[in-house]
Amino acid sequence: MPLKERSTMFASVLSAAILGMEVHPINVEADVSDGLPSFTMVGFPSAQVKEAQDRVRTALKNNGIALPPKRITVNFAPADIKKEGAGFDLPLAAAVLAASGILKSEQLQKVMMAGEISLNGNIHAISGILPMIIRAREEKCRFCVVPAENLREARLIPDMKVIGVKDLNEMIQYLRKPESYHIEEAEILLAENKEKADFCEIKGQESLRRAVEIAVSGFHNLLMIGPPGAGKTMVAKRIPGIMPPLTLEEGLELTKIYSIAGLLPADDPLVRSRPFRSPHHTCSAQALAGGGRNPRPGEVTLAHRGVLFLDEMPEFSRRSLEILRQPLEDKVIRIARVYGTYEFPADFILCAAMNPCPCGHYPDMNRCRCTPAQVSQYQGRISQPLLDRLDLCADVTPVGFEGLSSRRIGESTDTIRERVTKVQELQRERYKNEGIQFNGELKGSQIEKFCQLDKEGKNLLQMAFEHMPFSARAYHRLLKVARTIADMDYCEAIKKYHIGEALSYRAFDKKYWN
Template sequence: MFARSFGGTTMGVDGLIIAVEVDSAAGLPAFDIVGLPDTAVRESKERVRTAIRNSGIQLRQEKVTINLAPAGIRKDSPGLDLPIAVGLLAAYGVVPADCLQTSFFAAELSLEGECRPVRGILPMVIAAREKGLTSVFVARGNANEALLVEGVTVYVIDCLHEVVQFCNGQESLTPAVPSMEEAAPVLRDDFADVQGQFQAKRALEIAAAGGHNLLMIGVPGSGKTMLARRLSSILPRLSREEALEVTKIYSIAGLLPQGGGLVQERPFRSPHHTTSMVAMIGGGSVPRPGEVTLAHHGVLFLDELPEFSKATLEVLRQPLEDRAVTISRVHATLTFPSSMILICAMNPCPCG
């Protein structure tokens, strides 16, 4: 039998819907996953088979082929475990295939069949809504993040057994609802705490008002780092659109706080001077956001500026001018946003 379910992965700062096509047929027992899966996705067949068995479901030994479409894009999300498992159960007739046509699934499976949260849920759910999928099934740790997207029904699932029961009409799931109270951002470093330093504070106020970059030169202990860390507290509060952009970036990077939810504080990034060029600008075989993107709509602080390598400083030129950085790799060319304020600090030259 043939069945199709829908999962997702990320490309850059956007989500991409993956159609999981499952075919089971008579023949020598086999379990093949095709469509450019990476190591984590290829290993999902062991997690899926064991999770199904430990959920109390016995499947016939058949030749199973799973295609992840579009086939020309590398898939690297362990969140494809759940759509693969549900599609496999539909192909065997354990769950009706009709319930999968408008549903989006994203969760990693444990060997016991429990659902674990994955990163990048927000951009995936946005892509699912744009594709017309109306029901979203995610792990409990991703619920707050998925609820940021309007126009979809979010179901929180704890294990694979719950999904099977729900699809067969044997158990009902109550759609998750967002919390009525929106927590205000917590100010950890307040600009008002700084005493004195009137000239430096005035320079930071001008930089914050106009989005200018700033270089502070002073002896060690004069307060350069303290001032830079407090610049975010005098920047305007993030708008809803800006907060969603920042949340998408931090979701993909796996840096959202416990429980997820909307990021309301402007980012402040302070990479060490040993940071590599790729870590600063982003990249990798599957490009991931770098420090310039993690500081989007916030502040990037480079302390001990002369200690950074020349190559690392040179790659900052384009992000500062274009407010975006384009990374080209063999499998894809992606553009990451990088609209930030650059604050640098350094000590005076020893020679005077």
């Protein structure tokens, strides 16, 4: 006997899951067939995604759309990727509507959707929209449907049509007639916000200002050691201002990171200035590195292309500090989980500040009240391998009365930035075929190739190596700093006085860590 013909309808729409920094396309498939009324979801959905069935069913009912009393099955493919977040509400609703005959399945072809639905049918913003739009462009989608609150962020990609919807009725309207949606195109401008804090406000500290300029010019890491109130934090907050403005590509890269982290402001979703991240010393290792059940960017990634400032560095936990070792070398941070290993970009300047002892006045024994054991224990909180990754160390001394009361105005942030920009352009031109941009990124054979010393410079370096306990890593970092100092003098060869100045920023190995 022939089998009885069953009534069934199927529809599918594209969405996306974000794992780390990677965006994976997800097909949300819905099947409506005869049988006992039920709503089943398969394809490795999390508990949060499973809750979407109740939100969607109630939202449709409150908008006058009744789902048929049939068996509804929803699959999220591929099934080996765990689906997290409320962003699957919108594609789930669209797929079910198409499978129920309210929409046509062809209307969902080559369309990517994401958004959260409330019980009254309103559609709310979600994080991670920008990387989803970029992936939709790679998938050659016809257009994307996103919450209206995310529209400014989504339209940062100019060559991808994006439809912003406020509720379910608008979603249905524009899926039926996408050509009826029109919005004025706006030009993407990347103008860096005016920096209020200026270097001209800093009194004295010429040697520290010089160290900061070297660090930014070559993208080197910097450690500032000095007593409380000497101006370490004040200088650190002005470092992003002397860095060259972000390019459009860098701005979009940072916007993608901040979108995934859910930190973009709704009124201006484009990151326009270099990030300056200053986590408190109680910051956990996970918050610093990133992670979680579904890994998200941490402070080291949020500081990408900018500055990570660690004030009172020895007060951070040893575990948090040791996490920095890998990203300082590789410029990425890798987080291993059961379902895979995730990579996050972490190309930043580490700027750290610390007191030389618990009271802050060592080695001034007239004011320091710490015992040698307390000083040693305090400084020992920073391991030698981490110290080796800090290219420069600036000794910060308090500014005297004459310096503080002087009306002499120092160099402005704009003046310093002009010099830094020229030196960085020189490096970019030199390394255009090397896959790097700055001296701080030089590796192995590249150091031998580009850090050529004259005879006097080589003799001075040999003498210093024999008398100072340099590791191989510290030796190479010293050469990279000398390369930057030579570039600031527009010298192709590294000379004796370039080596001498670079050595002066490694003297902390002798002065503090004996």
